[in-house]
Amino acid sequence: MVRFVDVPNMRRWLIDTGIEPAISGIAETIASDFIRWQDFDKTARVASHSDIGVIELMPASDGRQYGFKYVNGHPSNPARGMQTVTAFGVLADVDSGYPTLWTEMTILTALRTAATSAMVARVLAPADATTMAMIGTGSQAEFQALAFRALLGIDRLRVWDTDPRALDVFEENMRPLGFDILRANSAAEAVAGAHIITTCTADKANATVLTDDMVVPGVHINAIGGDCPGKTELDARILPRGDIFVEYPPQTRIEGEIQQLDAEHPITELWQVLRGEAAGRTSDEQITVFDSVGFAIEDFSALRYLAAAIDGTDYFTEVDIIAEPADPKNLFALVAQGAAAPSLA
Template identity: 40%
Template sequence: MRLLTINHIRDLMRQYGLQAFLRDLTTRVKSDFSRWDEFAKSERHATHFEHGVIELMPCSDQAHYSFKFVNGHPGNVQKGLPSILSLGVLAEVETGMPILVAETGIMTALRTAAVTALGARYLARRDSRRVGIIGCGAQAEFQLLALANEFPIEQVNYLDIDPHAAEKFARNLSTQVWRMQQKQNPESLLEGIDILVTATASRKKVVLFRADQIIPGMHIHALGGDCPGKTELPPQLIDRATVVVEYLPQTRVEGEIQNRQGATAPVELQSLVRQNHPGRQHDSEITLFDAVGFAVEDFSALMLLEELAVAHDIGESIQLLAIPPEPKNLYGYLID
């Protein structure tokens, strides 16, 4: 079994390159969504607490099984901890033997960004150059880097109620070629942009802007609303937009469309990838990707991570499980 700690993940990114990894992960996610019917799928198992949520996200095809343990605790930042902590396991289906245990907090951010890029490939106008992002927390930089693999970004408008987060975001992306403009309110941020990413961490239903502030032709990628009672957008916007989701049974409970039950007919991303739906159909169309995160994406990330770790000889081989020389003699293996 291979163990990948955060230090191993950092080594891999230094060797392989973050931009290259995002590009290849986007390709892997697209490939896995194209074989949608091969996966055993289910909604994530979520246990909600006063302070946050802890979730298990399983997925498998006929060769590999994966699951991710992940939390969502917005208050962790005040305790010096990330709001999202995660680990993932990849196992062989034939034997049930785990082959990889990995830190997946970083992978969660990377696969979330890869899905943003993939969705925008089908839903944003091809001439998109200007991006706005509301929420400059832990996922923000990855969102822009993934989108930059799809579009020649020229300008980024950004907004966060936390000035330290906004400053961090601008500092981390200061070497990029696009112009960075900090905005003080959603109205000014929305002016002239082609793609909007909403990535806030509030645990309640908020409305970041008015529906009539979204102009025809804009693409919105909403990723902050990802559990019951946690949304970011005005419900009226859903009525105006072509709405795409990852896995409809899960998004109906957790996504923006929980505020508009029965009022819209969302399309799953797999339908776009498999060319059963055209995605954006005209330049004046408003498109919305209601993204909550789905286990197939974690499967894609763990599979790519395993392949690259082997290819670059990164990670540590560990014996975590009891595997006695005589498989039926567990007692003797323990006491000898």
């Protein structure tokens, strides 16, 4: 039997745990896994692209456990009443190959993406940051806001989106939670005076949602929307002005903002910063860019955190998805009754 966390149980666990404590726990797990970066078998995600979206598999293993996530990205889905992103994931025991956890990951991915952003900002954002601009207030926005409050104490937000309804929803969700929100009339107005800029738009295109003139010295850019070939959000002129930090270079070179730069442009890997082997923020005037595309170790960490969190609880059911005959060398015995004997007539 395999533990299965469906959407109702995920909701129940998260409501009982609290979103900010869950994000904080996932962030610490991600940080601890990045610190042991060399323990992992790593690969860029396996992506199948179409004209309107992408379907991906994201695997990782530390030699003891193996995890993967199935995830899609279809920006046109909301017009059809469907989610842009959906996901599920599996955690397995390496020694036996048996899965130990199967779970929804649409909600869990939102948590881990926000947790990663805020975890990285702790080492890259200005120490006195109080205000974050958010360009794009889609499904990820509320989770980002809560993550930055939980890990950095950020509660002043300046927000802008091309869709007024998305702004309405964001305000309706977040104002009651104690955030000081300025609803801007443009991206330029949103970023004015912000210490951190989060860009998170959905269009699968080389867009420019943040222009060079909007970026002032000292700001930290949390660029999380550009995450596949041909999809970017930042004016390419911004990138040479700052220090760029990435998760897994072979993947980010193809999918991230740095696909706009020469393949040899210098970047810093996050695991090196977290281990103290490379510098993060070094001055008040430094522009830092987290070119985030999402990496499988973050999903592995989220799965690992969830698996530990639900131990000894009722936030899961058990499903029988492993065929186990009494004799492990006689799989046919499970279905033998479905085989018809030859007729003797």
